[in-house]
Amino acid sequence: MTTGTIPPAAVVADPGRGVPRRRRRDGLAALGFLSPSIVTFLVFVFAPTAGVLYLSFYDWNLLSDGEFVGLANFDRLVHDERLLGVYGSTAYMAVAILAVNVVAGLLLAVLLETRMPRWLRGFFRLSFLFPFVVSASAVALIWRFLLNKDLGLVNWALGLAGVDRIDWLGSSAFAPVSVILVNSWKTIGFSILVYIAGLQAIPDALKEAAIVDGANAWTRFWRITFPMLSPTIFFLVVINTINSFQIFAEPRVLTQGGPGDASRTIVEYLYDRAFGDFDLGYASAIGITFMLVLIVLTAIQFRLSRRWTFYE
Template sequence: MSNKVMTYKAMKRREMLTAYAFILPTFVGFVIFIVGPMLASFAISLFDWNMLTPPRFIGLANFQQLFNDSRIGAVYLTTFKLAFMIVPTNMILGLSLAVLLDRKMPGLVRSFFKVSFFFPFVVSAVAVSIIWTFMFHRDLGPFNYYLGLLGIDRIPWLNSSTYSPFAIMIADVWRNVGFYVLVFLGGMQAIPRDFYEAAEVDGASVWKQFRHITLPLLSPTILFLTVISVIGALQIFEQPQILTNGGPGDATRTIVLYLYEQGFRFFDMATPLRLRSHCL
């Protein structure tokens, strides 16, 4: 009996060692690339450092300045406003297009639309932003040209605090919505067709099938896309940097763009690091 117990303990110990061996590379990478930079950022944020003069220890004065800086609040507000515009648009439009693609159609046609929707996602965000800079041009852009044909005045898409956030949203959604379409479509195609056939036999309408079958079974997919959509929207950088450079004023200046400007335009390393520590 004792031999069996010892054998069982040895097997459990071997299993634990094997599990730790598999976890170790990820844990080491997490410590080196996540925990290490976090601690280094906090340590550097305790100094007054602009890359031109030696760092000078000032303790928590940087964080006090952070809370007293009214511009930080404006940057946060702009970031959350853009996220509030981008996330629902990507989710709703992506789901709607996925529902249309999930309908019965020739496979070649479905493949064409899938490639068409996903193609902008694989293109560089910088290239996409440059294209949209021309699209939104007040005098030469196609948007204002067609608005002019309808008798509507030209819109200053990139020079107005009212319209520039919508320009950022349109450029971001155009690039990323294809990813949401493919993920939603994959989730819907994984739902057993027997559920829909049974619902049709019971006389359920298309809307009821979508509401009571598709949406509940897509909830894990919706949660996953919501999380990554929020993360991506809060980290948006290329579109506001290229389209509007954060302007006019701070109308499209996001947190990441503000960090970039402080660190690489004004050589103030303490501000982005203390703001990063504050965000964490």
């Protein structure tokens, strides 16, 4: 019977020994992938915001050296009665645009998801999406011709129906309506596209089970479609709120903010103060407060969304 030597016990490596190194490697990889976004944020968001905050404490007209004035520009905001009116007109148009995009966009998306020939569905989707990819200035120029009081096709069509001509762009009552109409017509395609994606993500099994249980179309929409679509609705509410409060091209091209300030937005007012009056310090103060308003509105929306947003 032969005997052999027993090999020495193998040294078992500590399994946790390489964890810090692996985590460090994963962290560096993640930082590498995120670096383009980080650089973009720092250069195009953080740096301009910091610059605007810096300028808000100065009186500067682009031509001379700036003079430090402290909080004087923010004190002017409190006493600027015109600014309050511009905020009011901006809020009126923004809320209307938000309602059109969220409500009408949902209705149109549901209609587009009903049974129809594929070519017809594709035609409608392209028709709604095409204005969204066109320049806002080009869209506004086209609608400026269509809404012309004397030569516009809209008044011509209304005349065939026996309706008197409407001064769409020169009336304080209809100028904001024109801005709402044009901006909604341009941007609703994005909401429809997002809604369609959300509708297609709803499992068919839920709808089929509801049909088997005898639920009608309205019950299926209210009990299944709306709850499952609530995250999409919340996303569109936030995005459309921010975008609608920042509209500039449509009122600038259509009405130049008039008559008076009836269709003037806060971004347009800021632009006029900065590059019309060369009062960059005051314009920067307006921009800072406007940013804070949007942050507060977004925070409120996130807070209220807990009551009605359903996450699967």
